[in-house]
Amino acid sequence: MYQFKDDVSFAKNLDQQDPLAPFQKRFFKVENEIYMDGNSLGMASKDAQESLLTSLEDWKKEGIKIWNTKDGLYFNISRLIAKKTAPLLNADAQEIIATGTITANIHQVLATFYHPTKERYKIVVDELNFASDIYAVQSLIELKNLDPKDALITVKSRDSRTIATQDIIDAMREDVAIVWLPSVLYRSAQLLDMQTITETAHQRGILVGWDLAHSMGAIPHDFKAIDADFAVWCNYKYINGGPGASGGLYINKKHFGKKAGLRGWFGNKDATQFQLNHTFDQDIDANGWLIGTPNIFSLTPLLGALQIFEEAGIHQIRQKSLHITAYLMYLIDHKLKPFGYTVGNPREDQFRGGHVSLEHEEAYRISIALRDLHVIPDFREPNVIRLAPIALYNTYEEVYRVVEILQTIIVDKLYEQYSINRGTVV
Numbered sequence: 199m200y201q202f203k204d205d206v207s208f209a210k211n212l213d214q215q216d217p218l219a220p221f222q223k224r225f226f227k228v229e230n231e232i233y234m235d236g237n238s239l240g241m242a243s244k245d246a247q248e249s250l251l252t253s254l255e256d257w258k259k260e261g262i263k264i265w266n267t268k269d270g271l272y273f274n275i276s277r278l279i280a281k282k283t284a285p286l287l288n289a290d291a292q293e294i295i296a297t298g299t300i301t302a303n304i305h306q307v308l309a310t311f312y313h314p315t316k317e318r319y320k321i322v323v324d325e326l327n328f329a330s331d332i333y334a335v336q337s338l339i340e341l342k343n344l345d346p347k348d349a350l351i352t353v354k355s356r357d358s359r360t361i362a363t364q365d366i367i368d369a370m371r372e373d374v375a376i377v378w379l380p381s382v383l384y385r386s387a388q389l390l391d392m393q394t395i396t397e398t399a400h401q402r403g404i405l406v407g408w409d410l411a412h413s414m415g416a417i418p419h420d421f422k423a424i425d426a427d428f429a430v431w432c433n434y435k436y437i438n439g440g441p442g443a444s445g446g447l448y449i450n451k452k453h454f455g456k457k458a459g460l461r462g463w464f465g466n467k468d469a470t471q472f473q474l475n476h477t478f479d480q481d482i483d484a485n486g487w488l489i490g491t492p493n494i495f496s497l498t499p500l501l502g503a504l505q506i507f508e509e510a511g512i513h514q515i516r517q518k519s520l521h522i523t524a525y526l527m528y529l530i531d532h533k534l535k536p537f538g539y540t541v542g543n544p545r546e547d548q549f550r551g552g553h554v555s556l557e558h559e560e561a562y563r564i565s566i567a568l569r570d571l572h573v574i575p576d577f578r579e580p581n582v583i584r585l586a587p588i589a590l591y592n593t594y595e596e597v598y599r600v601v602e603i604l605q606t607i608i609v610d611k612l613y614e615q616y617s618i619n620r621g622t623v624v
């Protein structure tokens with residue numbers, strides 16, 4: 199489908215034609231370093247820096263008055279970020295809040311929607327999901343005095359990389375209350391068929407929640423069509439909101455009015471919040487799921503970061519992301535196969551996310567060697583190097599260089615100088 203050449207001038211030519219190229223200079227690219235880890239922690243941008251520093255200045259000037267300054271910008275910051283996030287989800291801003299971490303937000307949605315009965319009490323997850331999601335689900339099951347051994351259904355992978363839609367559907371028995379899945383699997387980058395899975399679950403009376411960690415900011419979503427019940431995501435991966443940036447939570451408007459499982463004063467209606475009554479008066483939309491005071495400095499970088507998405511457009515971002523990752527796969531197939539490298543992610547555009555899952559039996563030591571050669575990838579056990587050329591700030595030429603370096607690491611046996619013992623945060 200794509201026509202590529204193994205030639206650096208071809209890569210440079212693609213960069214010249216790239217309509218997103220002007221965005222590169224808005225990011226703090228480090229000289230002589232190729233950053234390929236935007237799927238773990240997105241790069242800092244000048245826009246995010248500016249919106250963060252403005253909030254710092256406002257704190258310095260205003261003190262406690264910061265909550266009322268600028269028409270309540272900081273008091274209502276979740277609402278403002280929701281507005282800027284809504285186009286990425288194709289959801290209403292009222293269905294979105296900016297808060298918490300992925301894991302904390304999973305606790306919130308399950309505390310809200312998981313009401314097991316004798317007949318319906320099971321939660322379906324997949325065996326390839328990120329551990330933290332599973333810990334959260336297990337703990338919620340235990341909080342209901344149930345045993346995860348009985349109440350948790352884990353859909354197995356047939357190939358240790360992907361999950362078959364049919365296997366998920368087969369797990370949707372009549373005792374299932376909730377299906378909790380990632381949109382894109384963190385290791386293999388498989389993009390699940392969210393529409394079919396959600397529709398099928400709903401036909402069977404099952405609620406569906408999605409973890410959008412690896413699709414938010416990489417892939418356009420259509421939540422008006424998918425009609426999922428709830429979703430969570432982080433804003434520090436593809437959204438570039440900064441390390442530990444506050445995350446996001448979506449509650450389908452059909453569930454407005456349902457009592458939040460975890461309640462706090464920021465979920466109270468604005469009009470009565472400061473009366474501090476001991477009767478919770480829940481806000482009418484997703485804001486009812488807020489808990490406490492907004493983490494201002496983990497939220498304000500998002501104002502700048504999301505401005506870039508507004509200008510670039512998520513469809514254009516996805517288009518380049520598919521193209522540049524296809525180029526990376528082409529070069530891997532073309533140049534790196536003889537050196538033991540293989541592509542582990544699905545090949546079809548509609549089934550893959552924003553990163554390439556590069557497999558090699560020496561993946562760990564290669565990933566360390568890459569860092570010493572100023573290429574920043576990440577490594578996931580047991581044998582995966584994740585490479586994410588990001589549409590907003592990576593170039594085709596960088597992709598070309600990374601593949602050359604991957605080849606050199608094997609040809610010159612550079613990885614052999616490193617220990618196989620794992621460090622932390624690789």
Ligand SMILES: *Cc1c(COP(=O)(O)O)cnc(C)c1O
Nearest residue numbers: 299300301302328330384411432
């Ligand atoms: C990144 C990621 C997380 C991280 O959770 P936090 O609570 O934000 O630290 C959780 N789940 C998935 C699937 C992820 O990709």
